[in-house]
Amino acid sequence: MLYSSAARLFAASALASLALSGCASAPDGHLPPANFVSMQEAPGEDYVIGPLDELTVNVWRNDELGAKVEVRPDGRITTPLVADMPAVGKTPTMLAEDIRLQLSQYITDPIVTVMVDKFAGTFSQQIRVVGASEKPASLPYRANMTVLDAMIAVGGLGEFASANRAKLVRFDKQAGQQKEYALRLGDLLKKGDAKANVMLQPGDVIIIPESMF
DSSP states (O other): OHHHHHHHHHHHHHHHHHHHHHHHHSOOOOOOBOOSSOSSOOOOSOOOOOTTOEEEEEETTOGGGOEEEEOOTTSEEEETTEEEEEOTTOOHHHHHHHHHHHHTTTSSSOOEEEEEEEOOOOTTTEEEEEESBSSOEEEEOOTTOBHHHHHHHTTSBOTTBOGGGOEEEEEETTTTEEEEEEOOHHHHHHHOOGGGOBBOOTTOEEEEOBOOO
C-alpha cells in the first residue's frame, strides 16, 4: 500500500516536471488582438535609413550639391563634396545634419534636406515572413501594421501551412531578450476571427511551419 502511494507520488511528480519543461519551451503567450482597421492612426517610430534605400539630397540654393543616391550595401552614400558618408542607422534628419556639417567647410550656412524616395529599411525595422507562405519576404514596416497586413503582402498561406502553429518572434527591448508568441493564422485567414489579428512591431519575424501530414 505504501509502495503504491509512493509510486503514484513519483509518477505525479514526473508528469509535473514534464509539464513545466513543456511550458518553458512553449511560446510566451498570446498578444492582444488588433482591430482590422485602426480606430486612430498614429505615427510610428522615426524611420531609420537602411541599405538600398533611395534618397534625394537637396541643398537650398546650391542645386549642384544635391543628388539622388542609393545607399550602398556598405551603408554609405556619396554626393558632391561629400564622400563615403555613413547613412545606415540614421534618420533622414540626422543624415541631413551630418551632410550640412561636411558642406559647411566649403559654403556658408548650407541648408540640407534628405528625403527617402524608396524604402527598404534596416533589418531591425523590417517584418520578415518565413516558412509556409505563398511568397516569403522581408517587408518594410509601416505604422499601425498588423499580421493581416503582412499576410496580404506575402500572398497568404502556402498549401501545406500549419497555420495555427505559427509563431511571432520579437525582441523585447526592455527585457533585452527575444520572445515568442503564438499566432492563429488559420483562424484569422480562414475563419475571419478578428481576435487572431495582432499588431506588429519593427523587427518582428513571423514563422509559419508546414503541416506534418
